Structure formats: C-alpha cells, structure tokens
Amino acid sequence: MEQLLEILQDIDDSVDYETETKLIDDHILDSFGIITLIGEIEETFDIEVDAAEMTPENFNSAKAMWSMIQRLQEN
Amino acid sequence: MQQKTKNILKIILFCSIFLVLLLIFSLMMKPQKWFDEKLIQNRDARYVQMTEQPENTIDVLNIGDSLATCTFSPVDLWRQQGYTGFNIGADGLRMAESYYYILNACKNQKPKVLLIESLYLFRYSLGEDTQMLLSQPIYYRVPFLKYHNIWKALVEMPGVMIYHRGYTINDHVWSYDGPDNYLDLELEDKSQRMTFSWLNRMWFNRIKKFCDERGIKIIVYSTVSPINYNRKRIEAAEEFAREEGVDYIDLNQRIDEVGIDWTRDTNDAGDHMNYHGCMKVTAYLGEYLKEHTDLVDHRGDEAYRDWDEELVAFDQLVKDMDRISFADIYRQKKKYMKELKKREKESKKRK
Amino acid sequence: MAIHTNLYLLVFLPLVMLIYQLVPRNKRWGVLLSASYVLYFSFSRFLVLLLMATSAFTWKIALWMDDLGAQSAQKQKECADRKQKSEVKKDFQKKRVKVLRLGVLVLLGILFYVNYYNFVAQNVNVFLGALGAKLPMARVLFPMGISFYTLEAVGYMADVYWERYPAEKHLGKVALFLSFFPQIMEGPIARFPDTAEALFSGAPIQMANINEGLLRILWGLSKKMVVSDRLTLLTNLIFGNYKNYHGSFIIMAAITYTIQLYMEFSGSIDIVIGSGKIFGVTIPENFNQPFSAQSAAEFWRRWHMSLGNWFKNYVFYPMTVSPMVKNWSKKARKKYGKYWSMVGTSAMALFPVWVATGVWHGAGWKYLFYGMYYFVILLLGVALEPLKEKRNKKLGIDPNASWFKTLRILKTWVIIFTGELFFNAKTLTAGFEMFFSIFGNFHISSIWKYWPDDLLTTGDVYAIVGGCIIVWIVGFLKEHGWDARKKILESATPARWSILFTLVFALLLFGAYGTGYQPVDLIYAGF
Secondary structure (H helix, E strand, O other), rough: HHHHHHHHHHHHHOOHHHHHHHHOOOOOOHHHHHHHHHHHHHHHHHOOOOOOHOOOHHOOOHHHHHHHHHHHHHH | HHHHHHHHHHHHHHHHHHHHHHHHHHHHHHHHHHOOOOHHHHHHHHHHHOOOOOOOOOOEEEEEHHHHHHHOOOHHHHHHHHOEEOOOOOOOOOOHHHHHHHHHHHHHOOOOOOEEOHHHHHOOOHHHHHHHHHHHHHHHHHHHHEEEEEEHHOOOOOOOOOOOEEEOOOOOOOOOOOOOOOOHHOOOOOOOOOOOOOHHHHHHHHHHHHHHHOOEEEEEEEEEOOOOOHHHHHHHHHHHHHHHEEEEEEEHHHHHHHHHOOOOOOOOOOOEEOOHHHHHHHHHHHHHHHHHHHOOOOOHHHHHHHHHHHHHHHHHHHHHHHHHHHHHHOOOOOOOOOOHHHHHHHHHHHH | OOOOOOOHHHHHHHHHHHHHHOHHHHHHHHHHHHHHHHHHHHHHHHHHHHHHHHHHHHHHHHHHHHHHHHHHHHHHHHHOOHHHHHHHHHHHHHHHHHHHHHOOOOOHHHHHHHHHHHHHHHHHHHHHHHOOOOOOOOOOOOOOOOHHHHHHHHHHHHHOOOOOOOOOOOOOHHHHHHHHHOOOOOOOOHHHHHHHHHHHHHOHHHHHHHHHHHHHHHHHHHHHHHHHHHHHHHHHHHHHHHHHOHHHHHHHHHHHHHHHHHHHHHHHHHHHHHHHHHHHOOOOOOOHHHHHOOOHHHHHHHOOOHHHHHHHHHHHHHHHHOOHHHHHHHHHHHHHHHHHHHHHHHHHHHHHHHHHHHHHHHOHHHHEEEEEEHHHHHHHHHHHHHHHHHHHHHHOOOOOOOHHHHHHHHHHHHHHHHHHHHHHOOOOOHHHHHHHHHHHHHOHHHHOOOOOOOOOOOOHHHHHHHHHHHHHHHHHHHHHOHHHHHHHOOHHHHHHHHHHHHHHHHHHHHHHOOOOOOOOOOOOHOO
C-alpha cells in the first residue's frame, strides 16, 4: 500500500489518496494519469493488468486499486 | 388512491390554466390593431392584409406558391377589367396551409372566383404534411401561435416589401434561354413530383367543398414556367382538374397568345415571372375571367375608389423601379422607406 | 417523426405514456419496445428489421460467451491440478474471444458498409481508374441511429466478454436497451446497466418524474427553437457560399455553427433525457457546460460525453493495456526514460481513438482530419505538460488565478471553433480554403456591411443573443453549484407553475416555428 501511495503521489501530489473515493468519476486521475499509473504498478508489483480490469470501480480509490493489485498477485 | 386523484386534478388544473392563458394571449394578439400594417411582413403580411380588406369587396382570390403570387397582379386586373382580386398565396405554400388561408380570406369576403396555380398541388413531403394535419388547424384557431413572430416588428424597422393586394413588384430580368419546346422535355429537377398525394387530394376536396357551399368557382391554371412545367406534369394537372370537376387552363401551351418574351419576362431564367411577364399573364387571365365568369366591372363605383388610388401609387412604384433596381431595394431600404414616407406626407398636404 | 416535432411531443409521447400506464406492469416493456419500433419505422421503414436482427444477434452473442464461460468453469472444476485448470481456462478464453470478434466484426461491418462503402469505393476508383477498372457504387439506405446503437451493442458484448456483468437472458430487454425511442436518433450512447433495468421494470409514471421530464424537455426545445434553428439559415448560407464571404464572416460562421450545434445537440439530448425521465429511466448525461473547459482534453470530457466515454472504455483503455503497447512502453522506459515512454504510450492509445471518433461521424476526409486535429492537440497537451509547469514556475503564474483560467478557456474556444469549422465545411478542401481566407481577407466592417438581413433580422439576432445569455447564466450557476432546474423542481407549486408557464409562453413567442418555417432536422441524427 505504501508503494502504491508513493506512485500516486508521484503522478499528482495535490490529492489526498487515503480519503478520495472518486478519482475516476471526478476526473482527478485523467486518462494519461492512468497510463502512467498502470506502467508503474505493473512494474512494481509484477502483475498484468488486462482490459477487463479497466473499470472505474477498480481505480476510484487507492484502496480499490490495492485490492485489485492483491487479487491479481494471487492469480 | 387519494394521491392519485390529487395528481390527476393537478394535471387538469395545469392544463386549464394553460388554455386560459393561451386564450387570453390570443385575444390580445391582434397585429393589425397593434402595428402599422407595413410592419407586418413576410408570411403574415398577405394574411393580415387580406383580413383588413373592406367587407365584401374582393371578387377573385388567387392562391398558390411563389409562382402564383408573382404571376397575378390584382391592381393590373383592376386597370384592365375592373375586377377586384387578391393574392393570398405564399412562398412554398402547402395544401394544408392553403385551406386555412382560404377560410381566413372568406371571413369578411364573398369572392366569386378562386384561382389556383397548379404547381403547389404537386408539393408533398409525408413528414411535414402529417405534421401540418396537426399544426395548421391549431395555428388557424390560435392567433397567439399564428402571429407569434410579430414581436419582431417591435425591434425592426418597417419592412421593404410593399404589397399591392398581395402582389409585390419585381422588375428583375434574367432571361430564359432554354429551348422553346420545353414542354416536350424532362424536368431538370428530378425531385419534383408528377402525381398528387392522397393528403393533397384530401385538402383539395375540403377546399372544393367549402367553395361549392359558397358558390365560389374554382379555376386551376398552370402559369408560364419552363423550369417547373412539362407536358407530363400539365397532363397530370389537367387530369386532376377533370377528376375534381373544376376548370383548367394551361398557359404554357399558349405562350404566343399570352405574348411572353423570353428575353424580358422572367425573373430567374424561366422559373418565376417578373413584373413584365406578370402583366401579360394577368391580362390573359383577365380576359379568361371576362369570358367564363359573370364578374362585375367595379370601375367608377364610388365604393371602390381606394382601388384607383392604389393604382396611382402602384404606377409610381413601377416608375421608381427604373431608378432603384430590385436588388438595390434591399440594400437601400432605409433610404427608400424615407423617400416613401416623405412622398406620403406631401400627398397628404396636397389633399 | 423526430423527437423535436409537435407530432412526437403532443401526440406520440402522451399516447405512449397513457398506454404504458394502462397496461399491467409486467407488459410495459412491450409498450416501450413497440413504441420504439413504430418511431423507428417512421424514419427508416423496413430497416427496422435490421434493428431487430441486430438486437437478436447481440443478445445471442452475449449469451454464447456466457455459456462458454459457464462451460469453462464446469470443466475447470473437474480438473485435478492447477496447470490443467489454466490450460482449460485458456482454451475457453480463446473460444470466447472468437465469439466476441465475430459479434464485433459483424456489427461494425454493417456500420462500415452503410456509412463508408461508397466513400471507399470512390477513393479506390481514383486509383483503379488508371487501370480501367471500377468498383460499383451501392445505393445504400441509411438506417437511422445505426452509429449509436451499434456502439451500444458492441459495448454490451465487450462488457459481457470481460465479465463485468452477466449476459441478459431476456431478448426483449436487450432489444429495448438498444432501441429505446428517445435515444435511437442521437444517443446518448448508454451502457447496459445504465438504462436496461429501469426500462424493463415497468415502474409506474410518477408525478415528480413528469415534472422533471417536462421541464427538461421544455428547456431543450427552447435551446433548439429559439437559438439553433435561427442560426441554421446563417451558417448554411456562409458554409454553402464561403467563397463570397470575407474572413470575418468565416470566423463568425465558425462561431455560430458551434453555438448552433451545441444548442441543437444538447437541446435534443435534453428532450431525450426528459422523455426517459418520464418513464423513470435515467439516461446518462451527454453535456456538462463544455464551453467552460480549460483545455481540449477537458472539452471532450464535457462535450458528447457518452461518445468520449465509449471510446475511453472500449478503445483507449484496452489499447493502453494491450500487450503490444505495454511491451513497447516497457522498452521505451529503459531506453528513453519515463517522459518519452509516457508520450509514446499516449500517442499509441490516442491515435485509434481519434481516428475512430473522426470516422464515426461519417465518410469523408474532413471527418478524418477532424479526428487527427484533436489527436495532435491532445497529444501536444500531454507532451507539453512539463514545459508548461516550468513556464508557470519561472514566470510566477498561479495556475488557479482567474485571469489565467479565463485565458485558458478562451484558448480552448479557439481550438473548438477551428475544429467545428472543418467539421462543418463541405469538404476538407473547402475547410482549408475557409480557414486560410481568415488570414488573407479579413475586414471586420464587412459584417455589418454585408449582413444577410433577409435571413437573420434584427429581431432574430436579439433572440439568439438573449437565448445564449440565458443558457450561459444557467450553465455558469450550475458550474458554481447552483442548479436552476433542481431549484425550480424543489420550489412550491405556485412558483414552479409560474416559471413553467413563463417558459412555455416564452418558447411559443420567441421560438422559430410556424407556417412557412421548415422545422430543422437534427444534425447528429445524420451520423
């Protein structure tokens, strides 16, 4: 989780990721942010994010992202 | 249950208030009382001016689209035969609309003849015509909707179109240089129809019924227009008139009798007549009316003096046309309107 | 019978409401579906059969994929070890991909055929002409709304493929989702969970929903009839005879076309959403004050949102995470660093999105250009981001200062107007000629000298300007958290009714309608 927050801070440091739950819905994280984000988390956590995972629910909050990462690591 | 009744009552109340308001606004919507007649322009112009004619003075109505209004000059008919006519058509007129135009015209008048230019009988578009089934009766009965554009007159300067019993003078010349035997050719515009839709027939029957009840004679005619007529179409119109039991004349087969000069008489290369062509067609129609109807010559009748006055103004405008061409009138309308006003004042002074 | 006509608003809609309410709840979806097909028939005649076939096909493909998924799960259970399991899974996944491909290819194939066949044939013939060969032109009938329902169907199939939700078993529900009558002409492009449940549930019509729906319809109709329909004449005149007009008129036409398009498109979407609301269906929004966007990217998040979202979900994201793009970006990171890898990845993901967005609007080089125009601008936006930050720091600009925001909004306007100029030009060549005439032949005074006042009189100009100001104020207030529509609906009955009556009569008075006035067709219904 620490690592994930670091990655997010790197993309945009003006957001409080611990509490924000509408990162996608409110366009806080834009499409280009997502591109960077996915590159980073795939490398850091050694996972493959595929098209099926690309839903707002998976990216709306740091918590949701973290649970997605854990799920993908298990597989 | 109670909530449901309450809701239904609410809807009924809402609709009633709406209707009452619409009725009040409609009663208030009397353009001719609010404004100078000249302020009412475009499509409403002839409609309003028609209702303003002195009671029971108009004998001949001429209806149709722009081909009809550019081809018939009531003031010239007066000059030649002493019959009183009025153009009640409009650009791109539709059958549904025309039925209510005729109804409107007959509110204060007892015309004896209705001239119908045949081109608009062919005009048809299912979508719009279906819409009109609904909208036209509403517009006719609800002046608020019919005249809703009238507010524009408040912010705009007086219009430039000067109507003479529904005719506007246009002296622009663009000669027709196509073949003389245009009747034997195909129409260039393939989108034009050769038949009559059942909706148009339905409206025509309503018009006919209305006229029969009032003893109005219907004469369908096809005016001179190489762009819009060929033999196929004229035969269709003739057939239509025969089926409906009304008179029909085609002027395209009588070019020499009418005396059309192709270099001078058309406004847009054989589509519409200009004033020169209009005079000739009007004269021909006048002779036809003289022969085939029992219209009365009102010239010299004290009750019709306004027609003589109009004739003078009309001729003055025709003279001005030599100075200010049709195209210029749009650009110089401010100047020209001033001039007209000045002249009006002067003529009043003289009286 | 388009949705802005009196036939729809005064006859069709009330009739459907009445029948809907009288029919037992479990059959109401049938009323909506029949109404949809009747409306569709009124535009496209027997092409309604194509719509029905498309619905059945979409329904079947989704079920097929679900079925394969179920089989896969069953087989996996029977497997002993992990390796075997993943093998089975892979096997079935391959089959599911094939089914998805079949579905997408068939639907896009039809869309391609009706939209682009003649265009492609024409351009191919230019080359074949030299060889003396020729592709025949096809007389293609255009099925209304095909661009919209095809995207909905493809989205649905893709979502089922990704197991975002299960395939719908009831054919009627899928058919109704694809053909719901307000949406069929101009969208918005919905996703299955957005509307399907509400459409199918047959919930009774609520008074509150009627209020909300009618207010929305009235608002949309006003935008279209007071502003947009008036501007149509002017823009058509200038775009149609652009060679006769000075650059100042071209600029004006680009602006008026943009306003016209916005008022008309967002207005008819208001009618769509309002109509849906009456039946208790919340159709997704399509516009969100697009002219307060501070960048081209933001503009596309506020303008035709449902299209943008569709491309984001079904083209952009899948591209971003596709193995090809990922591999490239991994390599690029090592070789060129973070920045260039990010720019390159964006380019690769954005390119197909904007080719598709352009081409989706129709056949013609100008639409392709329109897509590429935004591709370049958006990519530049990404690439220049670090530079802009540096500049702001150096010059001490606060990016949140209101003057800076205003400047950005104005810059975005220029981008939008230019884009729409090419979008509405007759051809791409005409677009360029118009664009360059702005620089070569500009006389501001020619506007009042040559104003076509037989088309747009002083009164019309007042109505247009007044309408724009009101729409702007309402949008501005909404942008700052004060939703006028909500406030009206929340107010007490007498106040609400007075506002409603004022709106209705203002519309009846200032709307451009009536005898001799031709109702203007919906622009986006042509796409």
